[in-house]
Amino acid sequence: MANLWSGRFEKSMDKLMEELNASIDLDRRYYDVDIKGSIAHVTMLGEQGIVTEEEAAAIREGLEKIRKMIENDEIEFSTRLEDIHMTVETYLIKEIGDVGKKLHTGRSRNDQVALDTRLFMKKELGEIYEEIRTLLNVILKKAEEYKSEIMIGFTHLQHAQPVTIGFHLMAYFQMFKRDLERIEDCLKRIDYNPLGAGALAGTTVNINRHRTTELLGFSNITENAMDSVSDKDFVLEFLSDAAICIMHLSRFSEEFIIWNSQEFGYIDIDDAYCTGSSIMPQKKNPDIAELIRGKTGRVYGNLMTMLTVMKGTPLAYNKDFQEDKAALFDSLDTLRICVKVFAKMLENTEFKTEEISKHLGKGFLAATDIAEHMVKQNVPFREAHEIVGNMVKYCENNNMGLEDIKEENYPEISEKLTANMIPELSARACVDRRVSYGGTAVSDVERQIEAGKKYMA
Numbered sequence: 001m002a003n004l005w006s007g008r009f010e011k012s013m014d015k016l017m018e019e020l021n022a023s024i025d026l027d028r029r030y031y032d033v034d035i036k037g038s039i040a041h042v043t044m045l046g047e048q049g050i051v052t053e054e055e056a057a058a059i060r061e062g063l064e065k066i067r068k069m070i071e072n073d074e075i076e077f078s079t080r081l082e083d084i085h086m087t088v089e090t091y092l093i094k095e096i097g098d099v100g101k102k103l104h105t106g107r108s109r110n111d112q113v114a115l116d117t118r119l120f121m122k123k124e125l126g127e128i129y130e131e132i133r134t135l136l137n138v139i140l141k142k143a144e145e146y147k148s149e150i151m152i153g154f155t156h157l158q159h160a161q162p163v164t165i166g167f168h169l170m171a172y173f174q175m176f177k178r179d180l181e182r183i184e185d186c187l188k189r190i191d192y193n194p195l196g197a198g199a200l201a202g203t204t205v206n207i208n209r210h211r212t213t214e215l216l217g218f219s220n221i222t223e224n225a226m227d228s229v230s231d232k233d234f235v236l237e238f239l240s241d242a243a244i245c246i247m248h249l250s251r252f253s254e255e256f257i258i259w260n261s262q263e264f265g266y267i268d269i270d271d272a273y274c275t276g277s278s279i280m281p282q283k284k285n286p287d288i289a290e291l292i293r294g295k296t297g298r299v300y301g302n303l304m305t306m307l308t309v310m311k312g313t314p315l316a317y318n319k320d321f322q323e324d325k326a327a328l329f330d331s332l333d334t335l336r337i338c339v340k341v342f343a344k345m346l347e348n349t350e351f352k353t354e355e356i357s358k359h360l361g362k363g364f365l366a367a368t369d370i371a372e373h374m375v376k377q378n379v380p381f382r383e384a385h386e387i388v389g390n391m392v393k394y395c396e397n398n399n400m401g402l403e404d405i406k407e408e409n410y411p412e413i414s415e416k417l418t419a420n421m422i423p424e425l426s427a428r429a430c431v432d433r434r435v436s437y438g439g440t441a442v443s444d445v446e447r448q449i450e451a452g453k454k455y456m457a
Contacts, residue, residue, distance in 0.1 A: 013080075022079035026325040028070075030084045033119035035067045037112065038088065040215035041195060042103055044208050051102050059103050062096040063088070084116070085109050106205035107195060110229040110317045114194040117324070119216065121190050121238065124332045125183055131336055132180045132245070133456065135343040136173060140452050142346060143169040147445050149353045150360065150427045151266075157258075159363020162427035165351050167445040172252055173452055179245040186241055190234045193218040197228035200316035226316040232306065235324050239303040242331040243296075249342055250296040253289035256349070260286045265355045270348035273341075288345050292338045299334055302327035364392050366402055366425040369433060373423040379416075387414045387421075 013021065039060050046056025066088055069075050081087045086109075093100035147166030152159050193216060196202060196209040202225045209221045222228040259266035269286055277283035305327045309320050367388050374384035390413045395402055403425045410417040423429070434443040 018079050021082060021319075023083045023322050023325060024077045024079060024081065024087060026329060027084045027113075027116075028077055028087075029329065030113075030116040030120055031070045031088065032067065033116045033123070034084050034088055034112070035063050037115045037119060037195070037216065038103060039063055040212045041107060043215060044211045045102070045105060047211060048206055048208055050105055050205060050207070055099050055102060058096055058099050059092070062092045062100060065095055066091050083109070083113075085112050106198070106203045106207045108197075108199040108229070110199050111194050111197040111225075114197070114229055114231070115216075117235065117328075118190050118192070118194065118218075121234070121328075121332075122187065124336075125187055125190070125238065128332070128336050128339065129180065129183050129187075131339040131343070132176055132183065135339055135346075136176050136180065136452070137456060138343045138347045139169050139173045139176065140449060140456065142166075142349075143173065143445065143452075144449050146351055146353075147449060149351065149356075150431065151351075151356055152359055152363070152365065159359075159365055161368055162360065162365045162430045164431060164445055165353075165356075166449065167443075170445055170448045170452065172248065173448070175248040175251075176245070177452075177455065179241065179248060182241040182244065183238075186234065186237045188219075189237060191219045192222045193220070194222045194228035194231075197222065197225035200226050200229055230313070230316045230318070230321070232310055232321060232324055235328055236303070236306055236310070239299075239306055239327060239331055242335045243300050243303045246292070246296045246299045246335055246338060249338055250293045252342065252346075253292045256289040256345075257286050257293070260289075264359075266352055268350045268352055269345060273345040273348060288341055292342060295334050295338060299331050302331045360427045361401055364395065364402055365427060366423075366430050367392055369423060369425070369430045370402070370421070374421045377421055379421070383416070387417055390414050391417075 042051065042056050042059045042063075045051045046053045051059075066075070069091070075087070075091055077087060081090055089100065089103060092103060143166040145166075146169070147164055149165045151163055151165045151168055153161045153163040153168065193209065193213040195212045195216075196207055213219075213221050222231075256267065256269070258264055260269060269284075269288075271284070273286075273288045274284045275287040276285065306324060309323045313320050370391070371381065371384040371388045374387065375381050379387070391402060391405060394409065394413050395405065405413070405422075407419055410419075423433070435445075
């Protein structure tokens, strides 16, 4: 079977070249949007009088038949037909005859693949958007469940200040909220119709781009034909968004891995989201979290792949662009399943509050609160910082906690230390003070949860 473009060639394509040139193994996923785009295109051709209404109807009917044939595995995908566009058109001509040859009037595979990619991404990103919303709702539910339960806040993976579990979870809510907004913003730039750009310079055929835009549900048309067929910014933008989102998942996964360890013992992950060992019967491994952490690297790699592909390509279309599919499909698939499974794992994880409370006596968690309390007693902050530092050193030397310091110990710590400089030192008191003092909403987990509910409504 000759290629549809082979009129000016005297030789058939070399078999190795045919294999390298083909993208059908990947872009067969475009079959539905490719047919959808072709139906809109031929409908417009009929309305414009470029083909007759009877011809347009025959082509539409043929395209719907091809869709069913693909879905019923009745079509052979061959490297000789290169891609989904040539496959659909070839089988269309085979099914309905010469009238099928009129389908490609006024368009090129260049604007056709640009269209398919945009239509495909609109659907796929819409699904990822919903998965992120599901994750956000799970975070909100968990944050509300544990909004009052004390947890240790870390910096440099060392005990820093007491917080609540809900407060910690709401930090991730903010991350994934930004991811959701990035996806939403990316969809705005995807939502342009490139049909009519042709190969790179438009067409002399009297097409109606606004009509195909309406039929395909785009918000607007692209403005420059050369840019329309060579633009991969929207792919790069998603790959960047995906890299950032899975980085957030990886950070959360890392905390799950740490919290799940015997040294911490902060959480109990449901058995359905862990694995065992082939040799050590006692093991319960947080493999989901580890897999997400590992898959982050491939999503980063997909972004770098496309940045590298694009950096040396002149206008307009180049075959290099065919490499976008492997990177795009892999990031779409990887991000979707990682977001989805992480949400399920989080939903089925319990925080072991009694175990967490055993760690609260370590790390002098109230130190910052003491210093800030001293500030309220008109002690300059740097002086307060030094006094509390002396208190910590004294405790370390005497194997005691800040709460164990007695008034008779004050002279050994600092001649400036007095009883009114020491506030209530419990973790609960520290957390409550940060909400009540200073009116800083960034410490108020209940306010953040309510704001999150309004955002998700």
